Amino acid sequence: MIDLRALREHGPEPLRASQRARGEDEGVADQLLDLDARRRSALTRFETLRAEQKSVGKAVSKASPEERDDLLTQAKTLAADVKEAEAEAERLAGELDEVLTGIPNIVEEGTPAGGVDDFRVFEKVGAPRELDFTPRDHLELGEILGAIDTERGTKVSGARFYFLTGVGAMLELGLLNMAMQQAIASGFTPMIPPVLVKPETMEGTGYLGAHSDEVYHLPADDLYLVGTSEVPLAGYHADEILSADALPHRYIGWSSCFRREAGSYGKDTRGIIRVHQFNKVEMFVFCHPDQAHDEHLRLLAWEREMLEKLELPYRVVDIAAGDLGSSAARKYDCEAWLPTQGRYREVTSTSNCTDFQSRRLNVRYRAEDGKPRFAATLNGTLATTRWIVAILENHQRADGSVVVPEALRPFVGRDILEPVNG
Structure with a gap:
């Protein structure tokens, strides 16, 4: 608000x-x-x-x-x-x-005007590999490795569901654990939040506006399944007054996430790029409003650190105002290169929501003059299931095996993912 x-x-x-x-x-x-x-x-x-x-x-x-x-x-x-x-x-x-x-947040000065195609590319990091073989996409690799099973996911739950099996499950657990450890080392408090929230929490974070059709609702209980742990973490300090001396509060949440993907019929139906359920490690911060701009850049830097540890070519984009969510004043995405698509695809997003969410949720801090003021809130993705797509495709070899990035190996327990199916 x-x-x-x-x-x-x-x-x-x-x-x-x-x-x-x-x-x-x-x-x-x-x-x-x-x-x-x-x-x-x-x-x-x-x-x-x-x-x-x-x-x-x-x-x-x-x-x-x-x-x-x-x-x-x-x-x-x-x-x-x-x-x-x-x-x-x-x-x-x-x-x-x-x-x-119904009014979205006021965008930060310098945000590009326009819609979904009007983003500004800040920087490209790492050159895409020159492959001397025809690359396989992540689903074909996942099936060869015994890592991804969309056929049985569809049988059990319907379209856009999947099983991560064997090394696929190990890869996701390793990736998310690696993200958690990086955040904890940077001073974040680890959190495993509830994934069902009350209407006032979902509305307070701005997810029941223009994009409410993306959210799963359980009418019998009047609860919502979250699409990101940003939602419960934003509500964690609702109706509280925080100590200014303790700011910023940095939390790192691990949760399953659920999205209806309404309006995406026919888009990314192959594999696990656009699915109804996935896991994500999300950074969330409460801070002084004057700190929010710099804190936003810090969140982006932590996202970039993860991508570089995973040896993924990526670019950073400044999202245009018309493509921001209602709560965000500014948003930066990191997009990883996908060899089989010949383009960059979003893998992280970080938003500065200024005091927009805290006004709705009544999260305040005690200012120097003794008066309560609304805190700023920020969020950023540090790892999610979709990253598996980029890892498999960028680190594949001609025989269908996949090299595990060196920084990820201690968390996965192996250096190479070997084919198990013909």
Whole structure:
């Protein structure tokens, strides 16, 4: 949720500019200011009438008999006016909250304008291997290695499900453990969060807006399956006031994640690139708002460190405003090279959500002046099931075997993944 006080103090142009960059309606800025002014006016009228009502009420008890009837009539009229004024203030507050809830975060200065194809490439790291053989894609390699079984995944659960078997399971466990150890060494607190959350937690992180059709909902329990541990970690300190001296709070969460992949019919149906269930290690940070920009770059650096340990060619992209989620003010993706597709595909994402989520979830810290202020929140992927795709394809050999990156070997327990099927 954006800062309404900042909108009043600094005017509507920052929100207008953000909405233009996202390709959204910039008129909501003026709509918000109008609603806010009307709500505050209605609230002032209600409080004035209520004070007058209390004053008349006190006067009734002290009035002479000949004055009492007039005062009682006045009190009755005031009671009706107070009730009407309170209802009007509540109605406008509800309308204001509804509009506020639908407005995405104000994008950070420097974010590229435009949509999904308007990202800016920051840097390319590592050159794709020159292969002297026709590379196999990750699914073919996974089947040869006895690592991936999509046929039985579909049989058991339906399309976009899979089994990781044998070295496939070992590879994922090793990868995620490696990510956890890196984060812990960098001062993160390890967390295994719940993957079912209440509506207020899911809504508080901004996932029940434009992309709510991506989320699995269990109506009987009114709980949601999370698509990232960002959601429960964001809610961890809901309705709390944190010590400013303890900031930043850095958490590293390991969880299963669930996404409906609504609207992706026909896209990436082969293999495990776009699936309904996967595992992920996610960084999540609560920090002082003034620290958020630098903290965002630190999260990106930790993601890059993981990719370089895995010897994967990748590029860093600055996501355009129209392709940001509602909570993000800025987002950087790392995309790994896939030889069989001849292009880069997203494997990590890190977002600076400023104080957008903490306003919804009421996560604050005690500032130097003793007053509570809203914290900034940030998140970033440190490893996920999709990375297996890039590892297999980039480190394959002509005979179908796959070299395990040196840094990953202690976590997987072998140097080479050998074919077990013809």
